[in-house]
Amino acid sequence: MTVNKKKNSEIFDEFPKEGDIVEGVVLEKKGKNVWVDLGITLGVIFGREYLLARNSLRKIKPGEKIKAKVVEVNGYGGSLELSLRGLREEIKWEKIRQIKEEGKKIEGKVVGANKGGLLVKVNDIQGFLPISHFSEKRLQVLKDSERKDLLKTLQKFVGESLEVKILNLSLKTHRLVLSEK
Numbered sequence: 376m377t378v379n380k381k382k383n384s385e386i387f388d389e390f391p392k393e394g395d396i397v398e399g400v401v402l403e404k405k406g407k408n409v410w411v412d413l414g415i416t417l418g419v420i421f422g423r424e425y426l427l428a429r430n431s432l433r434k435i436k437p438g439e440k441i442k443a444k445v446v447e448v449n450g451y452g453g454s455l456e457l458s459l460r461g462l463r464e465e466i467k468w469e470k471i472r473q474i475k476e477e478g479k480k481i482e483g484k485v486v487g488a489n490k491g492g493l494l495v496k497v498n499d500i501q502g503f504l505p506i507s508h509f510s511e512k513r514l515q516v517l518k519d520s521e522r523k524d525l526l527k528t529l530q531k532f533v534g535e536s537l538e539v540k541i542l543n544l545s546l547k548t549h550r551l552v553l554s555e556k
Contacts, residue, residue, distance in 0.1 A: 390415060391455055395445045396465060401437050411441060411457060418443065418455040428459035467500055468546050474498075475541035483539050483553065488529035495539060495553055502551030504539060510555040 391397050391413065399413035407425045409432055411418040420428065420443065435441060444461035474481050483502070487494035492505040506517065513532070520528040543552040 391445045391448070393445055393448055396442060396462060397445055397455070397457070398440060398442045401435055401439050401441055403437055404432070404435070409435065409441075410454075411443070413455065416455060418445070418457040420457045420459065424456070424458045424460065431459055464549075467498055468544075468549065470498055471500060471541060471544060471551065472546060475544055478540070480538045480540050482536055485532045485535045485537065488526065488533060490526055490529075493529060493532055495537070497539065497551070497553070500549075500551055502539075502541075502553045504553040504555065508542060508552075508554035508556055510537075513555065 397413050397418065399411040399418055402410040402412050402417075404410075407421060409420040409425065411420070420432065424446065425432065442462055443457035443459055444465055445455050446458045446461055447456035481497050483495040483497040483504075485493050485504075486496045486501065492503055492507075492509075495502050495504050506514075509517070517525070517528060537555060539553040539555055541551065542554040544550065
């Protein structure tokens with residue numbers, strides 16, 4: 376019989392890091408703590424993260440599988456501190472990444488403006504639509520206005536729905552740049 380032993384470096388490489396999405400089995404719900412067996416270590420949802428996810432956590436029972444985002448590696452009691460809220464954000468960004476890869480257009484809503492362009496919300500994530508990537512129709516509206524009134528003209532677009540493509544995104548910094556072209 377051979378035993379497959381792992382080197383310390385292999386174990387370290389497998390150990391979850393901050394920002395990783397992990398899956399484990401709920402061990403115990405005690406007070407405002409949910410302890411999760413992640414196989415290689417324990418994770419816990421507690422404090423503010425527990426309060427923010429309490430409605431979701433009410434339904435979870437010991438023995439059930441759960442996915443969460445690691446928010447701190449050396450957290451409460453030496454375990455990994457986990458977040459369900461952080462996971463929801465990651466899921467939204469993952470959907471945006473998939474839309475970009477597919478090259479699809481997505482509907483967004485203009486929620487703000489600055490002198491450089493428009494702030495557009497897509498899939499509950501705010502992105503930036505620079506003037507240089509406005510549609511011809513929108514650019515014509517800008518050309519017809521005076522330069523000193525640029526911000527006022529851009530603010531008139533707030534509340535409008537529009538179709539955009541994802542020009543650039545960074546999952547690390549959560550930045551999203553959009554284009555109507």
